[in-house]
Amino acid sequence: MGWLTMPFTSMGGHPTAKAYLDAQFTYTHEVEGGTKGLRVLASSCPQNRTYYAATQVMTNGIGREIFAIICKVHWCPNSKTGEHFGYKDMEESMGPYEDDCPRSILDLLSPTDNEYAQAWRTRCRARLERRARKLQHGDRVRLDSPVKFANGHTGSEFIVEKRGRRLSLRDPETSLRYRITRFMDLPWQVVPVTKIHKTIFA
Structure with a gap:
């Protein structure tokens, strides 16, 4: 119809x-x-x-x-x-x-x-x-496909920055912040971060 x-x-x-x-x-x-x-x-x-x-x-x-x-x-x-x-x-x-x-x-x-x-x-x-995926402030995320922004930058990995309900993405190399429309609808993964623990000698 x-x-x-x-x-x-x-x-x-x-x-x-x-x-x-x-x-x-x-x-x-x-x-x-x-x-x-x-x-x-x-x-x-x-x-x-x-x-x-x-x-x-x-x-x-x-x-x-x-x-x-x-x-x-x-x-x-x-x-x-x-x-x-x-x-x-x-x-x-x-x-x-x-x-x-x-x-x-x-x-x-x-x-x-x-x-x-x-x-x-x-x-x-x-x-x-x-x-329904959960994101925490400081999470590192990797998009399945790179995104090109208005300033010409293309990136696929970002650091999540949350301020209340507002979410922005910081490029880990340039520290520039971006917003991606309908970000939660896109395919992406949280990149596991290896934590190094201090060795304590007795």
């Missing part, structure tokens, strides 16, 4: 992308012999950028399998063309590129044999694991 865009006046009074999409994916239709529909069990749309939802198939009011819906979101309150909000929806079985789904939503999903959905869930959980 392609993009669907609209002005705020067409959002049915819903104040956010999340509220609108929750309503869109929660519905019941009359069919021969009963009803069919969907129900959003949990959803997330941080900063109105990407929407993730655990969505349950409903048949005659009974909950069936639960799968993920992902929407790329366009949110532009100051649009001069009236395209304030837009979205492009897809299911996990389509193998979406976006893989920042919260763990709370992933944990609700039913088991699946679909290879694309399995691969997507694996990528989401791998990202969660990367973000």
